[in-house]
Amino acid sequence: MQLVVIGNGIAALSAIERIRQSDQDCKITLFSQEPYHTYNRLKLSKNITEYYQVDDILVKPESWYQEKNVECYLDTPIVHVDFSKQQVLTVEGEVFPYTHLLLANGASNNIPPIEGIDLERVFALRTYHDAQEIRVVANNFKQILIIGGGLLGLELAWEFYKKDKQVSIVELFPHLLPRQLDEDSACYLEELIIKQGVDLYLCQQIASLIGEHKLAGFTLKNDSQVYPTEVALYSTGIRPNIELYKGSALAINRGVIVNQHMQTNLPNVYAAGDISEYNGRIYGLWSVARTQGQVAADNILGRTTSFVEEAVMANIQVFDQHIISIGTVNGEAMVTAFERTNDLQAIKKLFFSNEQIQGAVLINAPKEALLIKKAINNQVLIPRDLLDSYSSIIEYLQSYLVS
Numbered sequence: 001m002q003l004v005v006i007g008n009g010i011a012a013l014s015a016i017e018r019i020r021q022s023d024q025d026c027k028i029t030l031f032s033q034e035p036y037h038t039y040n041r042l043k044l045s046k047n048i049t050e051y052y053q054v055d056d057i058l059v060k061p062e063s064w065y066q067e068k069n070v071e072c073y074l075d076t077p078i079v080h081v082d083f084s085k086q087q088v089l090t091v092e093g094e095v096f097p098y099t100h101l102l103l104a105n106g107a108s109n110n111i112p113p114i115e116g117i118d119l120e121r122v123f124a125l126r127t128y129h130d131a132q133e134i135r136v137v138a139n140n141f142k143q144i145l146i147i148g149g150g151l152l153g154l155e156l157a158w159e160f161y162k163k164d165k166q167v168s169i170v171e172l173f174p175h176l177l178p179r180q181l182d183e184d185s186a187c188y189l190e191e192l193i194i195k196q197g198v199d200l201y202l203c204q205q206i207a208s209l210i211g212e213h214k215l216a217g218f219t220l221k222n223d224s225q226v227y228p229t230e231v232a233l234y235s236t237g238i239r240p241n242i243e244l245y246k247g248s249a250l251a252i253n254r255g256v257i258v259n260q261h262m263q264t265n266l267p268n269v270y271a272a273g274d275i276s277e278y279n280g281r282i283y284g285l286w287s288v289a290r291t292q293g294q295v296a297a298d299n300i301l302g303r304t305t306s307f308v309e310e311a312v313m314a315n316i317q318v319f320d321q322h323i324i325s326i327g328t329v330n331g332e333a334m335v336t337a338f339e340r341t342n343d344l345q346a347i348k349k350l351f352f353s354n355e356q357i358q359g360a361v362l363i364n365a366p367k368e369a370l371l372i373k374k375a376i377n378n379q380v381l382i383p384r385d386l387l388d389s390y391s392s393i394i395e396y397l398q399s400y401l402v403s
């Protein structure tokens with residue numbers, strides 16, 4: 001077998017690691033657009049105001065790739081794939097044949113169609129290089145605009161807030177973390193953030209970013225005022241890097257379409273991580289990319305395993321709040337069980353449909369998160385008479401799932 005891997009994020013790395021656990025001999029050649037080995041992208045936002053070297057956040061040291069006999073071409077993007085001839089072409093014009101191909105070239109940031117988005121001091125964060133650029137510029141300015149109040153946007157807002165920046169957040173939806181929080185929990189967070197001095201614009205869209213070459217302000221739709229800002233960071237979703245495959249025989253939609261074995265429509269061609277679309281869904285999550293890489297590897301090795309969709313868990317610490325969101329927390333016909341501590345510091349909420357937990361929001365109450373996730377994944381039926389008591393449900397789950 002001659003495996004070619006396009007990309008070197010966590011999907012690629014986890015696939016290679018899995019293959020080498022049982023096959024030390026097959027030839028593995030990896031191509032990466034970035035000049036580094038796989039690093040932990042999650043740390044980019046958490047450390048956005050600090051200087052560090054890429055070596056500090058590598059998932060595996062450089063020596064690992066040598067030990068595992070992986071031929072690495074860093075800083076060498078693939079520019080064309082000829083699926084019929086089974087070969088890839090590098091930016092330097094070199095051709096490499098394959099018997100098996102793993103597409104793991106991830107995603108890029110969505111660029112919102114806003115006038116002025118290409119001004120200087122307007123950024124999006126995806127790579128180590130982006131992070132260093134943002135750090136250098138943002139540390140020299142006071143006013144930071146965050147476009148998008150999702151997980152990444154909030155993490156960035158918090159990191160800059162801690163450095164005494166004047167932070168504004170503009171969110172299109174009526175609430176922050178629209179996919180992770182129900183309305184009440186979002187209101188709790190919003191009040192707290194506003195109290196701390198962040199300018200929050202909910203249900204608002206940026207009309208334009210303003211400035212001569214360099215960003216100086218922004219305007220909102222339905223509002224003629226110009227708000228001053230010096231740096232802007234947009235975090236408005238991702239788009240899989242599918243340009244490479246357009247016009248080929250590979251089935252693509254928003255991402256590369258895969259089945260539960262991470263197989264594409266072409267023989268011996270697999271896709272995993274942010275590039276892939278499974279069941280109409282692009283996850284954009286580290287843990288899912290890792291699992292999908294492992295599933296792809298198993299199937300490349302000829303062992304049939306499947307990717308099983310699980311409840312997604314978001315876990316962030318922002319504005320001194322520990323927020324965990326699991327599964328589906330918004331939707332119609334959801335009955336909730338709710339508990340709030342006397343000091344109002346913790347919120348624990350479960351969301352049901354029929355007698356099954358569909359999702360949970362836990363603010364400053366991380367203890368039961370894994371138990372609840374397990375209950376969602378196992379589709380545990382909760383007795384009807386317990387449905388409105390959070391603590392009784394937890395007790396029930398503890399005896400049902402732990403024993």
Ligand SMILES: Cc1cc2nc3c(=O)[nH]c(=O)nc-3n(C[C@H](O)[C@H](O)[C@H](O)COP(=O)(O)OP(=O)(O)OC[C@H]3O[C@@H](n4cnc5c(N)ncnc54)[C@H](O)[C@@H]3O)c2cc1C
Pocket residue numbers: 006007008009010011012031032033034041042043044045076077078079104105106107125126127152241244272273274275283284285286287289
């Ligand atoms: C700042 C930030 C914070 C995040 N925080 C979280 C979090 O808290 N929790 C969570 O679950 N997820 C988080 N994510 C998302 C998570 O990092 C991704 O889902 C995950 O990294 C996807 O891994 P991947 O291997 O599929 O793709 P990527 O990590 O995107 O890796 C793909 C690689 O392929 C390379 N590539 C692209 N095109 C080519 C080409 N033509 N040829 C060769 N190489 C190419 C790219 O340069 C890149 O290195 C975060 C993402 C970012 C950016």
